[in-house]
Amino acid sequence: MVVYTVGTFDLLHVGHIALLEYCRTLGETVAVGVASDEVVNSYKPNVPVIPLEQRVEMLKALRCVDVVKPYLELEYVSACKELEVDIFVIGEDWGNKPHNLAVEKYLKDNGKKIVQVLYNPRTSSSKIKKDVIAQVNRGKFVEQIILK
DSSP states (O other): OEEEEEEOOOSOOHHHHHHHHHHHHHOSEEEEEEEOHHHHHHHOSSOOSSOHHHHHHHHHTOTTOOEEEEESSSOOHHHHHHHTOSEEEEETTOOOOHHHHHHHHHHHHTTOEEEEEOOOTTOOHHHHHHHHHHHHHTTHHHHHHHHO
16 A cells, blocks of 8 residues: 655654654555645745755655655646555645645545544644744854854
8 A cells, every 4th residue: 555645844853753654554655745845835935944855865764754756736646646546644734725626536536545634733844943033033042052
């Protein structure tokens, strides 16, 4: 069974690892779609900090991931066909945008499964970025650098 999930995977954190390890429990092959900067810019206000090539490299290094495939358009059906996906794992914020509805229809029409997961509220790349900016603004990082 091929399990597929998608995301930005910027600032790889324990929430990402938990998601990918969960995917591993669902099938033999875990495939990960990684959004390009252009795709991320089309639906998020903040751009990734880590370049796409490095995000791909980090994911490939994880033992719970077998295939990493960047996607350059906000569309999932072609990757599901190419990878012969059996289970598509999505987050709780999935929504009903046209690209989401298209892949849901494709999967349903082909007898495939969608599994929706809840996010851990303690882990978020956006929250990490905000925390870093707040610490920089309070001078925390400067203090740490000077003290070392």
